Amino acid sequence: xxxxxxxxxxxxxxxxxxxxxxxxxxxxxxxxxxxxxxxxxxxxxxxxxxxxxxxxxxxxxxxxxxxxxxxxxxxxxxxxxxxxxxxxxxxxxxxxxxxxxxxxxxxxxxxxxxxxxxxxxxxxxxxxxxxxxx
Numbered sequence: 001x002x003x004x005x006x007x008x009x010x011x012x013x014x015x016x017x018x019x020x021x022x023x024x025x026x027x028x029x030x031x032x033x034x035x036x037x038x039x040x041x042x043x044x045x046x047x048x049x050x051x052x053x054x055x056x057x058x059x060x061x062x063x064x065x066x067x068x069x070x071x072x073x074x075x076x077x078x079x080x081x082x083x084x085x086x087x088x089x090x091x092x093x094x095x096x097x098x099x100x101x102x103x104x105x106x107x108x109x110x111x112x113x114x115x116x117x118x119x120x121x122x123x124x125x126x127x128x129x130x131x132x133x134x
Contacts, residue, residue, distance in 0.1 A: 008050045014038045015054045017086035057093040071132040095133045102133040
């Protein structure tokens with residue numbers, strides 16, 4: 001049974017979350033280990049969309065964070081919790097690097113923020129993405 005696109009996006013956010021969480025650790029897991037841990041299958045068997053999303057988010061994290069940070073209204077990206085950071089990076093990556101339409105990327109991000117974020121995270125994420133995505 002194929003995994004739905006929305007489930008792949010959710011799992012990709014989990015993988016980006018792990019990358020962000022372990023970013024400062026010397027013994028952090030590699031991309032392959034993160035993908036295999038989140039998806040529960042060998043990296044080579046993982047869905048191509050999910051792999052591309054995770055790879056692009058991690059590869060472009062620094063430049064994406066700089067761009068997103070412009071729209072945080074006196075907040076620093078690092079002050080956001082890892083869930084919000086991962087959701088923002090995922091949506092930004094989907095729009096900028098994977099050519100996902102703005103509204104689809106925002107809708108997915110808002111749904112994930114409602115499910116995993118704080119009470120008002122979805123409003124914050126919606127506002128940031130609405131301003132920074134093209």
